[in-house]
Structures are given as structure tokens and as C-alpha cells.
Amino acid sequence: MDFGFSVEDDAFRAEARAWLAEHTRAEQDRRTWEHTLGKAGWIGLGWPESGYGNRSAGLTRQVVWAEEYARSGAPPRSGHIGENLLAPTLLAHGTQEQKARFLPPIAAGDELWCQGYSEPNAGSDLAGVRTAAVREGACYRVTGQKIWTSLAHEADWCFVLARTETGSRRHHGLSFLLVPMDQPGRIEVRPIRQMTGTSEFNEVFFDGARARAEHLVGGEGEGWKVAMSLLGFERGVSTLAQQIGFAQELGRVVRAAAETGALADPVVRERLVRQWAELRVMRWNALRTLGSSGDAGAPSVAKLLWAGWHQRLGELAMLVRGAEAAVGPAPWAAAEPYRLDALQHLFLFSRADTLYGGSDQVQRTIIAERVLGLPREPKGVV
Missing domain, CATH: 2.40.110.10 (Butyryl-CoA Dehydrogenase, subunit A, domain 2)
Incomplete structure (x- = not known):
């Protein structure tokens, strides 16, 4: 796929960046932020139908919005499950009454x-x-x-x-x-x-x-058919936004390596360069497959790539920090809440990356059976 941004897309990027810079405030609670997004029509850009309070946008502009959102430091989304999973499922399988009932409140940020x-x-x-x-x-x-x-x-x-x-x-x-x-x-x-x-x-x-x-x-x-259709919407444009976050995390790890002196180790430098190169490959792969409806294994390949990559980044974050990585922020007192810095959180949370959203084993089985045409895995075999 020849994926490129037009002059109009660049103008849309400038609009999105300016709006996010004006409206993003760290003190907003997540539900209030959803209302703010909905009032401006930013929820539901990827829906193939408009008229539910959303503004519809083509694929390139969906990518632009996702990337700018990730770069802006805006609050984590609470409404993404309704917007990116349920809404496309209702558009594909729901009745007109169901669409009319549920899509407008999702677009407005009113129902999570x-x-x-x-x-x-x-x-x-x-x-x-x-x-x-x-x-x-x-x-x-x-x-x-x-x-x-x-x-x-x-x-x-x-x-x-x-x-x-x-x-x-x-x-x-x-x-x-x-x-x-x-x-x-x-x-x-x-x-x-x-x-x-x-x-x-x-x-x-x-x-x-x-x-x-x-x-x-x-x-x-018909729940299995609907459920599998929904899972097909789970990965797509959001993968590119996720990679913006990954790049920001990689930048933190590089800075930590410079501060601790770990960057002088050629093995550490090689691992950092490898992480950077693999992230670039993931972006190109995501752009190549974006909008393709014929590659049944693309979501599974993407999940395998980023889950392992992110886990390795978490491990590298602890390596460059050394023994300090195992200690919480000072001053510490028993009465204080459990706290982690960004790199400690990265390491611990990424332990689950190869499990949630479909484990690595499940992704490999999907690729083997649905793409390569290999014999189905016997059920009940441990």
C-alpha cells in the first residue's frame, strides 16, 4: 500500500495539534475529557457513517489524529472501547434502532x-x-x-x-x-x-x-460471529498511535542510559539501536497493512511484534538503571502509597503484554491455521 499524507492531511494535522494544545489539561478527569472530545466532534472519526454527532474522516486523517493525540500528552482515553470496538461492531451488525440508541452517546462521550x-x-x-x-x-x-x-x-x-x-x-x-x-x-x-x-x-x-x-x-x-468481527476492529489505526507512545518510552530509556553511563557499554548501545530499528519496521508494517481487508493474519503478526518488543524495552529500562531500578522513589515512608516511576511502571506492566489481547501462543495458532493452512491444533492437548 502506498501510504502518504496530502496537503489537506497536513492542514488537518495542524488543526488537531492546535486544538489539543489548547484543550489538554492534566487536571481534567477522564469522563470530563471524553465530553470535551465529543463536543468538538473528535470521537468516531473512523466510523464509516457520520450523522451520530461525530465527524467522519478518511484513513490518513484517522492516523494523523491518533499520532497527534499520542504526542500531545492528552489524558488516557476512557471511551476508546465504545468508540473503537463496539461502535464499528454496531455499524456492521446492529439494527438501525441500536445504532440510533447507542452511537450518539458514544460520540458525545456520555456513555462509557x-x-x-x-x-x-x-x-x-x-x-x-x-x-x-x-x-x-x-x-x-x-x-x-x-x-x-x-x-x-x-x-x-x-x-x-x-x-x-x-x-x-x-x-x-x-x-x-x-x-x-x-x-x-x-x-x-x-x-x-x-x-x-x-x-x-x-x-x-x-x-x-x-x-x-x-x-x-x-x-x-450469532454471538461468536459478532465477537470475532469485533476483535478484527481491535487493532488498526490505534496501533500507530501506540507506536508513538513506544517511541516516547524508548526516548526515556535512552536518556536514562546516558545519565547512568550505561550508554558506554557497546552491548547496551546495540540493544538500543535494535529497539529503534524494530520500532521503525513495526511502523512500516502497520502502514503497509492498514486498510487491507484480505490479510487475515495481519492483526496477529502486529500483536506478536509489539508485545515482544515492548517487553524487551521494559527489561532494557531496568538494565540501564542498574540496582536503582529495584528501589522506589525517595523519600519513602510506610504510610506513603505504592509508587513507581515511569520506567518501573513500563517494566512491570509490560510483563502482561504477551498475554492480554490474545496470548502469543494464540496469535501463532491463528497464523498457522488461518494463514499458512496448517492442520488445526488438537483440542484438549496440554
């Missing part, structure tokens, strides 16, 4: 979403979900547990993959339901404290939670 996929015994093996949804008149009653649910403690809604056919197995009998989170006594959210001291992941327990029948997406029993 979380993803109810993984379970304690069905993480990478998504077809093993046990959460059940039983039809009772105009509603479904949802019972079960989800885990590693990002931002569930902030979300207004959750899209849930649940089993609606009693006795069904694997990918059969699953349905995709939109469930309101404000159901006291029926939904409980328990934050999961991580090594980093933060708790953006959660356990979510559904005890007879209600989902309206008209909020079933794609038809009963």
Missing part, C-alpha cells in the same frame, strides 16, 4: 463501555465461556463472571458474550448482549490490583443482571 469477554476458565480460549443468558419475556437474565475487564469500574454499559442455548458447546449457542452496568445487587465490580499498584482491570459478577431483548446484537446464537 467495557468488554465482557474473558472468564476465569475462558481467557485465550474464548469459545469456553460459561456466562449464561436466559430469555425471560422482553429481557435476558445474565448470570456468570467476567475477568480482566478493562475500565469496568467506570463503565455505564458492558457488551457481554454469553451462552443463550442451554447445553451448547464451544462457539455454538453464544450471543452478544448489551448490558447496563447500573444494576445494584445484580452486577458487582471488583478491581484487580496489579503489580504496578493500579487497578484498571476488574472482575465483574452478573447475578441475574437484565439485558433487554432488543439489545441483542446480530441475532440469538
Whole structure:
């Protein structure tokens, strides 16, 4: 793909950069920031349809916005799950009524979403979900547990993959339901404290939670197809923005190496250059595959590339810091909260990179089976 930016794209970049510089304030809470973005029409640029309060933009301008956002130091997004995962899924599989009900609040930053996929015994093996949804008149009653649910403690809604056919197995009998989170006594959210001291992941327990029948997406029993379609939207333009963040982290590691004197070590220098070169290759690969609908293995290849790269960067960050990397910031007192600096957070959080979003093993299986045409992996083999 010949991917380039036009003069109009450059003008759009200047507009986006100026707006972000004017409106980004560190003290804003994340929900207020979503409203700010929505009011200016910056949510939903990648949606193929406009008219929901969003401004639609072509692929190059989506890349421009994502890159400028990453460079600006703007707050982390709380609405990206609704904007980048649920909205494209509704545009592909939802009814007109579902689009009219849910897309405008996402575009306005009024309603935040979380993803109810993984379970304690069905993480990478998504077809093993046990959460059940039983039809009772105009509603479904949802019972079960989800885990590693990002931002569930902030979300207004959750899209849930649940089993609606009693006795069904694997990918059969699953349905995709939109469930309101404000159901006291029926939904409980328990934050999961991580090594980093933060708790953006959660356990979510559904005890007879209600989902309206008209909020079933794609038809009963079609949940696997809808869920797999959604996962296809999970990687794309956002990968390029992620790489801007990676470049900023790499810059911090290089500066730390210079400050500690580790840069004098030729082995360290070689590793830093390798990290830089691999990041450039990832960008070119992302641009090459962006907008391509025929490469079934492209998302899996991208995930394998960046997950391993990011883990190695975290390890390198600790190496260049030396023994100091194992010590928290001074002065330290028992009464103070658990704190990490940026490079310590990078190292600890990146331990999970090869697991969440589909483990490395799962990505390799997808490439082997769907791209290379190798025999399917036997089920039940450890």
C-alpha cells in the first residue's frame, strides 16, 4: 500500500495539534475529557457513517489524529472501547434502532463501555465461556463472571458474550448482549490490583443482571460471529498511535542510559539501536497493512511484534538503571502509597503484554491455521 499524507492531511494535522494544545489539561478527569472530545466532534472519526454527532474522516486523517493525540500528552482515553470496538461492531451488525440508541452517546462521550469477554476458565480460549443468558419475556437474565475487564469500574454499559442455548458447546449457542452496568445487587465490580499498584482491570459478577431483548446484537446464537468481527476492529489505526507512545518510552530509556553511563557499554548501545530499528519496521508494517481487508493474519503478526518488543524495552529500562531500578522513589515512608516511576511502571506492566489481547501462543495458532493452512491444533492437548 502506498501510504502518504496530502496537503489537506497536513492542514488537518495542524488543526488537531492546535486544538489539543489548547484543550489538554492534566487536571481534567477522564469522563470530563471524553465530553470535551465529543463536543468538538473528535470521537468516531473512523466510523464509516457520520450523522451520530461525530465527524467522519478518511484513513490518513484517522492516523494523523491518533499520532497527534499520542504526542500531545492528552489524558488516557476512557471511551476508546465504545468508540473503537463496539461502535464499528454496531455499524456492521446492529439494527438501525441500536445504532440510533447507542452511537450518539458514544460520540458525545456520555456513555462509557467495557468488554465482557474473558472468564476465569475462558481467557485465550474464548469459545469456553460459561456466562449464561436466559430469555425471560422482553429481557435476558445474565448470570456468570467476567475477568480482566478493562475500565469496568467506570463503565455505564458492558457488551457481554454469553451462552443463550442451554447445553451448547464451544462457539455454538453464544450471543452478544448489551448490558447496563447500573444494576445494584445484580452486577458487582471488583478491581484487580496489579503489580504496578493500579487497578484498571476488574472482575465483574452478573447475578441475574437484565439485558433487554432488543439489545441483542446480530441475532440469538450469532454471538461468536459478532465477537470475532469485533476483535478484527481491535487493532488498526490505534496501533500507530501506540507506536508513538513506544517511541516516547524508548526516548526515556535512552536518556536514562546516558545519565547512568550505561550508554558506554557497546552491548547496551546495540540493544538500543535494535529497539529503534524494530520500532521503525513495526511502523512500516502497520502502514503497509492498514486498510487491507484480505490479510487475515495481519492483526496477529502486529500483536506478536509489539508485545515482544515492548517487553524487551521494559527489561532494557531496568538494565540501564542498574540496582536503582529495584528501589522506589525517595523519600519513602510506610504510610506513603505504592509508587513507581515511569520506567518501573513500563517494566512491570509490560510483563502482561504477551498475554492480554490474545496470548502469543494464540496469535501463532491463528497464523498457522488461518494463514499458512496448517492442520488445526488438537483440542484438549496440554
